[in-house]
Amino acid sequence: MLFGLGKLFYVILLLVNSIAVLSEERFLSRIGFGRSSSDTAVFGQQEGTAKSKVVQLIGAVQTLLRIPLIGINLLVIVYELLLG
Amino acid sequence: MAYNPYYNLDGGQGSVNDRVPLQQPQQHVQQQQQQPQQGSQMNVGPAGSMAFQLGQNAFSSFIGQENFSQFQETVSRAATGSAYLSHYFQVSTSFVFAKIRQILLPFLKGNNWQRTPAGGPSGNGASGTGPTVTFLSPIEDENSPDMYVPLMALVTYILVWNIKQGLAGAFNPENLYYKLSSILAFVALDLCILKLGLYLLVHTASPTASVTELTCYVGYKFVPLTLALLLPKKPRWVGILGTVYLFVAFGVFLLRSVKFNLFNDAVADIIGVKKSTVKQCNYFLFVYGFVWQSVLMWLMA
DSSP, X not given: XXXXXXXXXXXXXXXXXXXXXXXXXXXXXXXXXXXXTSOOSOTTOOSOOHHHHHHHXXXXXXXXXXXXXXXXXXXXXXXXXXXX | OTTOTTGGGXXXXXXTTOOSOOHHHHHHHHHHHTSTTSSOOOOOOHHHHHHHHHHHHHHHHHHOHHHHHHHHHHHHHHTSSTTSGGGGGOOOHHXXXXXXXXXXXXXXXXXXXXXXXXXXXXXXXXXXXXXXXXXXXXXXXXXXXXXXXXXXXXXXXXXXXXXXXXXXXXXXXHHHHHHHHXXXXXXXXXXXXXXXXHHHHSOSOOGGGSHXXXXXXXXXXXXXXXXXXXXXXXXXXXXXXXXXXXXXXXXXXXXXXXXXXXXXXXXXXXXXXOHHHHHHHHHHHHIIIIIIHHHHHHHHO
16 A cells, blocks of 8 residues: 655644644633643653643744745745646 | 776777786776775775765765764764664574564563673763663674565565566566555554553653564564465465464464563663553554554555
8 A cells, every 4th residue: 555755744733733733712712722731841740641641742843834835835835736 | 087997097008908918097096995984994995995985075075074074073973883774684594594584483582682782882871881781793693684684575475476476476566566565555554553551651752662673573574474375275284273373373473573672771671661561662662563563464465
């Protein structure tokens, strides 16, 4: 089953897009994944549980990658429109 | 034209392939061999040292003389230590055999799957060991992951797959590249999932879970895949049984080798690891090791 590097790139791009559009105030706080409700910078706790790391990861992806993702999405859209 | 070792006698006696008159280039070489003494001591012949001198001249005129010595320092520092790529390629024949035996028959190995750390016999005290512990290279330690076996297994797998296609009459040279690209995509996907899982579960960013090491662990699955391709298909139950055994053995190998090496970094971490984390780790590794790898290997074969 050949699935190729190009398709993998598209899959990863779509998944990262989906993480970047999760809204902090409308969705993440409702299901308890909000940044204020979890104890990220507590002294004495080593690096937190898996859930706090997921929250940190989502926050980091959103902060860092929102703007570059706009650029990459534009490139992919232009590629798909022009070159089929 | 300093790369031609017979340059000095081209005006005199003619062709480059003359091997008899070699006195003149050797004098030329001895003058130049006293110059590159600062960085490296290599025992190469006259042609090799000529090439080295030319390379050094070109590089230093490109970068600048003082940057060149700094560059030499960085390169020599990068050639040691366990976090760099050359460390994973230092293998020996006996290591390769031992590793393949570990992958195919992990049940016979017993309980010593831990890698021995370099640099200090007992790391229990607070003195001596720094924040990162380096491990022994694959030549000295049988449990250490290496990159040679996965790389060779990958190339062998692609070749064997295409040979099978060829024996069935459907060989196309483009298929080599298609198969390589597809396999690299699977490897990248596997690496992402493993790295994500280990990041979420184990709370230290340790060198045992760096991307190069995870690539080693991901690449080991090509060994059972290659063997699964070579199983006979005529008695159908033989093929299926052999494949199932190979996948299970690989799952056990992966589970044991990754699990025993995850909590290996600083001594203080062993005390700080909670029971629930260990249990979550075990569940994740079990699901990853058996279920996901079997799915991947079935998709790739």
